[in-house]
Amino acid sequence: MNIPHTRPWFPESMRRDILADLDKVMASGQLMGGEFSKTLERQYAERTQTGFGVSLATATTGLQIALRYSGVAGGEVLVPAASFITDVSAVQMEGATPVLVDVDPETLAFDLEDLERKVTDRTKAIIWVHLIGYIAETYRDIQAFAARHKLFLIEDASHAHGAMIDDKPAGSLGDVGVFSFYPTKIMTTGTGGMLVTDDGALSDFAQSLRLFGKDLKTGEIVHRGNDWFMDEFRACIGVHQARHLDEILARRRAAVDRYLTLRRDCDYLRCLAPSASNQPAWYQFPVFADDGIDAEAVRRKMGERNIACKLIYKPVHEEVLFESLAQPGLSRAENSLNQSLCLPLFTAITEEEIDASAKALMEILSEEAGV
Numbered sequence: 001m002n003i004p005h006t007r008p009w010f011p012e013s014m015r016r017d018i019l020a021d022l023d024k025v026m027a028s029g030q031l032m033g034g035e036f037s038k039t040l041e042r043q044y045a046e047r048t049q050t051g052f053g054v055s056l057a058t059a060t061t062g063l064q065i066a067l068r069y070s071g072v073a074g075g076e077v078l079v080p081a082a083s084f085i086t087d088v089s090a091v092q093m094e095g096a097t098p099v100l101v102d103v104d105p106e107t108l109a110f111d112l113e114d115l116e117r118k119v120t121d122r123t124k125a126i127i128w129v130h131l132i133g134y135i136a137e138t139y140r141d142i143q144a145f146a147a148r149h150k151l152f153l154i155e156d157a158s159h160a161h162g163a164m165i166d167d168k169p170a171g172s173l174g175d176v177g178v179f180s181f182y183p184t185k186i187m188t189t190g191t192g193g194m195l196v197t198d199d200g201a202l203s204d205f206a207q208s209l210r211l212f213g214k215d216l217k218t219g220e221i222v223h224r225g226n227d228w229f230m231d232e233f234r235a236c237i238g239v240h241q242a243r244h245l246d247e248i249l250a251r252r253r254a255a256v257d258r259y260l261t262l263r264r265d266c267d268y269l270r271c272l273a274p275s276a277s278n279q280p281a282w283y284q285f286p287v288f289a290d291d292g293i294d295a296e297a298v299r300r301k302m303g304e305r306n307i308a309c310k311l312i313y314k315p316v317h318e319e320v321l322f323e324s325l326a327q328p329g330l331s332r333a334e335n336s337l338n339q340s341l342c343l344p345l346f347t348a349i350t351e352e353e354i355d356a357s358a359k360a361l362m363e364i365l366s367e368e369a370g371v
């Protein structure tokens with residue numbers, strides 16, 4: 001058995017429906033801004049209970065648009081040290097300074113005390129990452145912090161399609177949310193992104209920036225823009241994937257429930273423990289090895305058994321390009337990420353694959369713990 005870390009989900013009936021609709025796109029001759037883009041944007045606005053959805057080339061372009069709109073250039077942006085590289089590079093590309101904040105290992109989101117410590121009179125915005133599709137139970141504190149300091153709150157919901165907390169969807173908790181449709185994500189368009197917001201002016205700005213900076217009414221160039229559009233082909237694939245998002249989430253949640261049952265008696269691990277009203281999207285299912293365990297060796301030994309096991313991400317400041325952002329006081333992010341063991345998780349994972357992955361992990365952990 002060779003069990004990958006992730007695999008996109010295109011069941012046969014979905015593939016048939018997509019092919020029929022791609023044919024319609026080609027016949028229509030309208031390759032951008034057509035019915036499929038509009039439908040995908042509506043699907044995301046409805047799901048996130050926001051006023052506007054703007055389909056984009058990637059989530060990173062959504063981050064750049066949100067950052068530029070909020071006027072961060074010359075200022076500082078708070079970013080969790082447990083985030084994706086473009087959460088940092090987008091800030092730099094928009095002319096601002098990323099300030100890394102430590103994370104709370106129970107939620108993988110901001111450590112609230114460090115957040116307070118890092119805010120200065122130059123801070124303009126916050127990128128709040130729902131890492132692995134988990135919305136922090138402390139979300140109200142994060143919202144209150146942003147409001148208290150008058151900071152623009154950007155949700156990076158790239159992992160959090162359909163995640164909910166207290167009946168509130170990811171993407172509706174800040175001033176703007178961005179989702180990624182990269183191949184590994186909960187749903188995919190090949191690659192692509194979506195920005196959601198209640199702010200009509202931001203929606204207009206995003207629509208202008210994705211089309212070379214054109215004014216939507218006059219067609220004049222009013223911003224330094226780019227081609228950040230999602231074309232109709234990808235939007236068509238997205239519409240079909242989004243129609244099945246509830247099924248995708250149900251399958252992933254069932255897989256995680258099974259993993260949680262199987263690891264019940266293991267003493268060397270910690271798992272996230274969502275409250276009853278927290279429904280993660282489970283982009284990944286990480287468990288966290290105790291400090292005494294060599295997590296890198298565990299991941300390697302899983303690989304030797306042909307079972308993929310990865311860390312969530314390296315801490316951003318351990319990437320060569322961002323080493324200058326390293327500083328004392330990010331140890332909880334470093335420890336959470338470096339001790340993370342992400343088990344295989346994808347929409348069509350079978351019970352046999354889950355059982356084999358969990359069994360291999362338990363055996364290797366016992367070896368590493370020397371029992």
Ligand SMILES: Cc1ncc(COP(=O)(O)O)c(C=O)c1O
Pocket residue numbers: 057058059060061083084086087129156158159179180181182192193
């Ligand atoms: C948390 C997070 N944010 C942003 C991105 C970037 O997404 P995209 O490739 O759509 O720009 C990723 C991609 O993996 C991600 O994991």
